[in-house]
Amino acid sequence: MPSLPLPPDHESDTPGPGTSLRRIPEATVVRLPVYQRILEELGRSGTTTVSSERLGASAHVNAAQVRKDLSLLGSFGTRGSGYDVTYLADQIDHHLGLDREWTVVIAGIGNLGRALARSQGFAARNFAVAAMIDTDPAIIGERIDGVEVRHPDDLAAITESTPLSIGVITTPASVAQRVTDLMVGAGIRSLLNFAPCRLEVPSGTLLRYVDLSMELQVMSFYQARHLHDGNVAAMPVIGSVGRTFDGVG
Amino acid sequence: MPSLPLPPDHESDTPGPGTSLRRIPEATVVRLPVYQRILEELGRSGTTTVSSERLGASAHVNAAQVRKDLSLLGSFGTRGSGYDVTYLADQIDHHLGLDREWTVVIAGIGNLGRALARSQGFAARNFAVAAMIDTDPAIIGERIDGVEVRHPDDLAAITESTPLSIGVITTPASVAQRVTDLMVGAGIRSLLNFAPCRLEVPSGTLLRYVDLSMELQVMSFYQARHLHDGNVAAMPVIGSVGRTFDGVG
DNA sequence: GTGTGTGAACTTGTTCACAGCG
């Protein structure tokens, strides 16, 4: 399907000025961050080149799959040696949109909100926590990593000086819809919802649900199978961001 | 494939005593918790019956998909009216292994560990946080929801009185492997890793990675597309536990 | 009529196998 001589879609597949974004299948999108993290580790350990075989082993993915995924971003492997770690990481960054800074606002400064705000993973990947909001007067005014917690009513004012691209909702479910409406009203078009409830957003808004207890549910499914028939080997890698493995690869 | 008159696999498909566990595709497994949460909401709102159409709309899934998924668990819909909310929820619970209690130990009582420990979602789904461990003397001895934080060295002793089924790792990456080894040594065979690092575990151990910053990366990918070509409608639902939607369903 | 359960068509994703480049 991705390899017709002429693409059926409107999107041009001329290589363009190195900036062309061709259609990337969802299955690939969710593997890219995995590759990227491995490349990061390899880079830190001084490795300059990596083969699809090795990358695949680390990612628990077939080597052919790795090559197919990467060939979608362009073809910049070197036959006989492999991929340049740094260059490949840059390319993935570009396709994931991580070569520009994203500003994040976190709503609900409880334990989860603080955990995310302080997460080094965010800063390391160009996500800047640019604002934090909460309604608790005891929390408002507090500074976390240099960012002051403010009242939700200030959101519109905040966005005037600091455009915000992504809203992260870590409030109780009871107020999640209200804070969502505020964020949407302030022009935020991407939301990551950790509150255990469904949200309504206008069309054109991206909404991503993350439910930590669901991870446990999927895990318990596999363990239940495991206990019943001892058949661990039949448990495959599943899912996107959360992934289940049976032992080492 | 799932509907041959005689199954090619060894696993019996005789209905059995209502406890038979047939093979369930991974794609279905990750949708089951989604259905379950919707059923929970419906149950709370007093709805007793639901159609695949309605369930599918809430889950952002095709109605035929819902029927196919549910038919894998057995066929207990009523033609002409739909599925009994409570009965269906019970069936899903059973297949996810949620009709028994799972004991969880949380390692690393920072913000994320506390957030998970206090999450109502856990208790509501039969996950009991039965132990918590940390090395910080200032934290050891603290009680969170009645459970005392103890030193990792006590883990073996803890498991003797309280068998633990699932280990949740919310420590810094630097000590994650060490705590993993301790847990595996204590007989824990399922691990949920929130630390941003790869872990080695012996074969036969289930390992699931959750990387919260990856959720943001996937989100930024979609938003990058969104900004570049305005083509929101092309953004599909992806992934398992985290799911991206464009606006309301 | 209404809505499930399911073969069959279709789409998407994965793996194989190998030509061809460095």
Add this chain to the structure above:
DNA sequence: CGCTGTGAACAAGTTCACACAC
């Protein structure tokens, strides 16, 4: 040689469409 890039085969997942049960 070794390893990428990719058509072609295969497998998995999704949607359609309709018979049939209530």
